[in-house]
Amino acid sequence: MKEQNKPIDDSCHDGIFYAPWEKTFNRILTPFEEFIHRQATSGILLMIMAMLAMVLANSGLAEFYHQLIETHISIDVGSWEMEKTVHHWVNDGLMTLFFFVVGLELKREVLVGELADVRKATLPIAAAIGGMAAPALIYYFINPEGVASGGWGMPMATDIAFALGALALISHRVPKALITFLVALAIVDDLGAVTVIAIFYTENISLDALAFAGGLFGLLIVFNRGGIRSFTPYFIVSVLLWYMLMQSGVHATLAGVLAAFSIPAIPKYNPMVFNERVKYLMKRFESSHEHDKSIMNNAELRAIVCSLESSAQSVQTLSQRLEHTWHMPVAYIIIPFFILANAGTQLELSSLSETLAHPVALGVSLGLIVGKFAGITGVSWLLLRFGFARLPSGVRFTQIAGVSLLAGIGFTMSMFIAELAFEHQENLLLISKTGLMFASLIAGVAGSVWLFVVSKQNEVSDDCGVEHADTTNYQVQSFL
Numbered sequence: 001m002k003e004q005n006k007p008i009d010d011s012c013h014d015g016i017f018y019a020p021w022e023k024t025f026n027r028i029l030t031p032f033e034e035f036i037h038r039q040a041t042s043g044i045l046l047m048i049m050a051m052l053a054m055v056l057a058n059s060g061l062a063e064f065y066h067q068l069i070e071t072h073i074s075i076d077v078g079s080w081e082m083e084k085t086v087h088h089w090v091n092d093g094l095m096t097l098f099f100f101v102v103g104l105e106l107k108r109e110v111l112v113g114e115l116a117d118v119r120k121a122t123l124p125i126a127a128a129i130g131g132m133a134a135p136a137l138i139y140y141f142i143n144p145e146g147v148a149s150g151g152w153g154m155p156m157a158t159d160i161a162f163a164l165g166a167l168a169l170i171s172h173r174v175p176k177a178l179i180t181f182l183v184a185l186a187i188v189d190d191l192g193a194v195t196v197i198a199i200f201y202t203e204n205i206s207l208d209a210l211a212f213a214g215g216l217f218g219l220l221i222v223f224n225r226g227g228i229r230s231f232t233p234y235f236i237v238s239v240l241l242w243y244m245l246m247q248s249g250v251h252a253t254l255a256g257v258l259a260a261f262s263i264p265a266i267p268k269y270n271p272m273v274f275n276e277r278v279k280y281l282m283k284r285f286e287s288s289h290e291h292d293k294s295i296m297n298n299a300e301l302r303a304i305v306c307s308l309e310s311s312a313q314s315v316q317t318l319s320q321r322l323e324h325t326w327h328m329p330v331a332y333i334i335i336p337f338f339i340l341a342n343a344g345t346q347l348e349l350s351s352l353s354e355t356l357a358h359p360v361a362l363g364v365s366l367g368l369i370v371g372k373f374a375g376i377t378g379v380s381w382l383l384l385r386f387g388f389a390r391l392p393s394g395v396r397f398t399q400i401a402g403v404s405l406l407a408g409i410g411f412t413m414s415m416f417i418a419e420l421a422f423e424h425q426e427n428l429l430l431i432s433k434t435g436l437m438f439a440s441l442i443a444g445v446a447g448s449v450w451l452f453v454v455s456k457q458n459e460v461s462d463d464c465g466v467e468h469a470d471t472t473n474y475q476v477q478s479f480l
Contacts, residue, residue: 042164042165042331042332042335044165045332045336046159046162046165046335046336046339046411046412047162047165049336049337049339049340049343050339050343050411050437052340053065053339053340053341053342053343053344053345054343054344054345054347054437056344057344057345057346058346058347062344062346065344066344068086069085069086069087069090069341069344070085070086070087071085071086072084072085073085073086073089086341087341087342090337090338090341090342091253091338091341091342091416091419092246092251092252092253093252094334094337094338095253095256095334095338095416096242096252096253096255096256097256097326097329097330097334098253098256098330098334098335098338098412099194099253099254099255099256099257099260100256100257100259100260100326101256101260101323101326101327101330102190102194102256102257102260103256103257103258103259103260103261104260104263104319104322104323104326105187105190105323106187106190106191106257106260107260107261107263107265107319108265108319108320108323109184109187111265113184115184115187115188119389119390120184120392121184122383122388122389123181123380123383123384123389123390123391123392124181124184124185124188125184125188126379126380126383126388126389127185127375127376127379127380127383127400127404128184128185128186128188128189128192128376129188129192129379130375130376130378130379130380131158131185131189131371131372131375131376131379131404131407132156132157132189132192132193132375133375134367134371134372134374134375134378135155135156135367135368135371135372135375136152136153136155136156136367136371137371138155138363138366138367138370138371139151139152139154139155139363139364139366139367139371140152140363141363142359142362142363142366143359143360143363147422147425147428148359148360148363148428150421150422151360151363151364151417151418151421151422151428151432152363153193153196153197153200153201153417153421154364154367154410154414154417154418154421154432154436155363155364155367155368155371155372155410155414155439156189156192156193156196156367156410156414156417157189157190157192157193157410157412157413157414157417158185158186158189158190158372158407158408158409158410158413159409159410159411159412159413159414159440160182160183160186160187160189160190162409162411162412162440162444163182163186163406163407163409163444163447164179164182164183164186166406166409166444166447166448167179167182167403167406167447167448167451169448170448170451170452170455173451173452173455174399174451174455175392175393175394175395175399176394177392177393177394177395178392178394178395178399178400178403180392181392181395181400181403182403182406182407185376185403185407186407189407190413193413193417194254194257196417197251197253197254197416197417197420198250198251198254201251201417201420201421202249202250202251204249205248205249205250206247206248206249207248209244209245209247209248209249210244210245210248210249210250212244212248213241213244213245213248213250213255216237216240216241216244217241217258217262219237220234220237220238220241220258220259220262221262223237223262224262224263224264227264228264229264229268229314229318231318231322234259234262234263238255238256238258238259241255241258241259242255242256251420260319263318263319263322264317264318264319265317265318265319265320266317267314267315267316267317268314268315269311269314269315270315271315273315274311274312274314274315277311278308278311281304281307281308281311284300284304285301285304285305285308288300288301288304289301335412338412338416339411339412339415342415342416342419342433343415343433343437345430345433345434345437346430347434352434355430355431355434355435356434356435356438358431358435360428360431360432360435361431361432361434361435361438362435363435364410364414364432364435364436364439365435365438365439365442367439368408368409368410368414368436368439368440368443369405369408369439369442369443369446371408372404372405372407372408372410372443373401373404373405373408375404376400376403376404376407377400377401377404380397380400380404381397384397396454398450398454399451399454399455401450402447402450402451402454402455403447403451404447405443405446405447405450406443406444406447406448406451407443407447408439408440408442408443408444408446408447409440409443409444409447410436410439410440410443411436411437411440414436414440415433415436418432418433418436
């Protein structure tokens, strides 16, 4: 009987049990985990995937690459069947999870983040609106009619992962408040892009399916108001919502945003209730613990540990837990896979200059490079000059201008809109993707160089003659 009560693993040091190879694995994995959690890593990964897609599309593997993304995959349940290509499963299915995380981030920022404080939110919100309007107007001015005019939404969106990845490379030279300004601006930008997709890139509406989708969204709200904090009911209804939106003609990925908005953002316990409960459970834990007896043989100890786990979850909001859970898979699996499936553009070097001179490519390029800069910088200057907003603490106006260049990196969301705008126009889709990648490269390099030159650590001068806000630096929120 004594043998049964001994710990399963004899390699116990200071009360910590180690599997036979665990320490060796930790020495190997720890540097990799640290690299994964760096801000720049997601942007670097996306750059690698974009280059890989370009190499595949312009090499001897081009045929294999296109056959792979056009492979049909079907789901059959009895007489019901849903069949789509890998390309469509990625864009319509996996990207729903991307929009779900974007929705959770939007909700958090509005409730408790930078967009919750009107004084702090005025500048990034107004700058984001300017940064969406100016690129769209530039594109539409160059492409005022015909099929090409439908791509006006492409230069509106900022790729937050790429932009923050580029900014993180010189983060030691810029104030943290500037990073947070870019995050807030990109979040508003994402909301604008989602709205544009919902209103302007939806065709052939089925009112019956849309009404059913509305009922499902209403049910999610009932779950929220009824205090349901288990993810399973939300997941089941959200899958049905995704399917009904697809049937309605509205882009199915919007189900991710709607589902995110319905997730509860209020915890079961407040911190003090949690504190008292943990103290009570820990007293029971100490009295129930038996020396040299495995927890597998102590039913009461296992029950207390389960209660502790439940209490730890109850002091967090469901939206907070889901954002944390899905952040990594979306940033390091879903978005890179989307880039791999969509960035493979065949380039004809002999006609590259002609392609970039096409009105669609020109509209996208000038919209992202000139439009973003003019819209964000111009609106910011006006608000600061007339006293409607204040610069974040430690940030100079020249740095806002640098960020407005980085905001011209339009990749994930812009490419997504391109797929919707030119779904049946292969030539225009190819031209628009070429323009997007060219413009994003120029904007990223120009913004990084600009900020590297104008930014000096701990320098707090103001180029606009506007007094800085007497507030502490914003805390950096990592969305990578």
